Amino acid sequence: MSAFHFEGLVWHWPIAIYLFLAGLSAGAVFFAIMLKHFKLFHEAWHSPFVQAAAIIAPVAVFGGLGILVFDLTRPLDFWKILVFYNTSSVMSMGVLVLMAYQVVLFAWIACVFHVRIGQLLGNRLAIVRQLLNWLVLQEAAITGILVILAISLGAYTGFLLSALIGFPLLNNPVLPLLFLISGLSSGAAATLLGGVLLRGNPNGVEVRFIHGIEIPLILVEIGLLFTFFAGLILSGGQSQVAALNALGFGFWGWIFWAGVIGLGLTLPLAFNLWMKVSADRKFAYVAVTASFSLLGVFLLRNFILYTGQMTGT
């Protein structure tokens, strides 16, 4: 059985990229909100890390949606997904969340950067300024809704696959949680990487804060991965076959152990712990750690998508 082409394969790598980008966008927003709420407050818009998140989140979600649309066999008919809804379809509900998420995302970005936008506007476009002022008044509500939508979007990337009842590896209740947590950690990594590339201080309060959350996040992710596969193996039957097939010595087994567990989780965890005790963080440490995290999450999406479709019931 070839790793990328086998009988029964329906969804291939574009879907993995889409799931990766949607999770990444949700994660970046989540951490930007946390940074503003707990550390930066009204100074958030000065922070290169919040700026990075404000760029990454919309670009990632648009990129993901673009890939999704071009992956349809009839891309020009994509609008039908927006018009017709099926309440029992995870995809329909996900599209609803995605639409709402994008609107609220831009509202939130407008709130955070309202001072800068106001400077740019000057005396022009009084209506936009009024709208901006109104949005700023609603910031608490916008932030709350955005947190909920970001978490929904992160979990949706997993629910999309777990609705496929014919594949025991995918039809697994832990999958949405696993994808949510890994999506959050990819968002954290993207925010850090973008922040230091925008000349953010690699030893700044933002990096310390995100790294503080990243360590428990990685530990939870390892626990969820263990639960995911232990649950499959203990269920026996085709679930066990699917789990052992995925974790074996084939191509995807190597991707899992070396890529996801090694590069994506163990190394970032080690770096994070090391940086916590060492006095200060340098650009290279932060960038490399974040890159490994991102690579690990990307490989995890591909691994789950492909190995999940390898064994049906």
Next chain:
Amino acid sequence: MLVSKRQFLKGVGALLTGVSVYGATRTLQADSLLQPEAESETKYAMVHDENACIGCNACVQACRETNQIPEGVTRVKIERRGPFGEYPNQSYRFSRVSCQHCEAAPCVRVCPTGAAYIDKETGIVAVNSDRCVGCQYCIAACPYQVRYIHPETRTADKCDFCQKSRLAQGLQPACVEACPTKALTFGNLKDPESELVKLLKAKPSYRAKVDLGTRPKLFHIQTIDGEIML
């Protein structure tokens, strides 16, 4: 500000919990149980007698011609396993792979646009190709792997019991008519006088993957010859 946010979050949280609990309780079976639709008098089903089937593929060819199915895809396949036993007492086992017209169809459940639907009049799982955008979610969701993308329309397609080609004219599906050994029986599951119901009551049958709760309406009568499966 803080108090209003807390109240807001509480409200939204409660709402979301309610919605998700409601959603989670709607299992596959519950979908059809919750909707006491106006009971139709017709519910089509099919029986494939694997004792009679000789694997001649006449059904596949008839389906292809009747429904204009292009090369490369097919609505029905006959899978051959074997040979079992020693010459001259060898036998093969044939099984039909085609849409099972599930009562709780996973493809219908996942379709984002409602392009996959169950026809209320006949119980046939059908495709509204005008609505299909080709996301292939239904293809991935179908545990029987019988859906495909039609190369010309670029939409999802599969067996519809010849609903659009022959049923409307009062004819039997093409595969049933073409079968030289009368291995296929098609009929109304709700009519106790139908050949189909009489056959199902006379012979033991099985259905594929019933543990998934999809309640398929393609019945198989297992060969007596052939392998014993563990």
